[in-house]
Amino acid sequence: MNRISLIAFSGAIATAAAHAQPALNARPETVHTPNTCLLQAASYHGVNPLILRAIVYHESRDNPNLVLRNTNGTEDLGLAGLNTVHLAELARYGIRREQLLDGCVNMYVAAWHLRKQVSQYGNTWTAVGSYHSKTPVHRDRYAKQIYDVLLAWRAVP
Template sequence: MRGPCCIGLALLAAAGAPARADCFEAAGVYHGVNPVILRAIAWQESRFRPDAVNRNANQSVDMGLMQINSIHLPELKRYGVDAKTLYDGCASIYVGAWHLRRKMNKYGNSWAAVGAYHSETPALRDGYAASIVAIIRKWSAQPGGEQWRPPAD
């Protein structure tokens, strides 16, 4: 995990982030995670909506494009990232990449790490990873056009 990542994230957001598509690539490179997986997570979590909000049964809140859970706010605050920042699409992607990198540090470069983005409970983790795999397969099977575009559901 790169501590200064989120300090850089706050500066990136303040300076005017690149277009959202570029953010997946840039965040993936910066955190050493696959940008295709980041895109699939964003699609699964919010359908690419930076204003997405989900209130959970445990009173926590998932926020923004990458649906970052409010339980992470105390740690993110140390890097200058608050709840409002998570509603900026590019900032959310960087924080999502940071979160995925932390799971990869724990589980290795694996589908378990991808699933742990959502939950570390094995059944939920494995189901989530399967959802991400299905999204990527669906996108890669699209005839013509860009390979990693979200499907028109």
């Protein structure tokens, strides 16, 4: 990741963290909900918000406190099921494990991770599947699962 992207990403996470814990006297319309953060994060990172929303639904059914232990020893965390395999990379940007349980931070990191896949594979199902795994069998199965969510929502033909 180049220096400008690093600075922009760090700024986005700082913004997400600031919005994720609004002041006690904030008016209700200024409180950032996970859905608001999802839309902002998708826009900021230039990814399809419907795909990001389907990932969130598939991964956690909207549970921001998700901690799912995998058989390989990793965990999936928060709304978008971000895997702990990414913690070393995220630590370089100052993001810690517990921050991924904050819905807004989770959305920005998920959108960033999806953007990385789209940048590598284009706006394709391969990119969507690679959000989960680069291993073809797992990648393709995951892409189909996300497609099936969109199909159930009647968001794809």
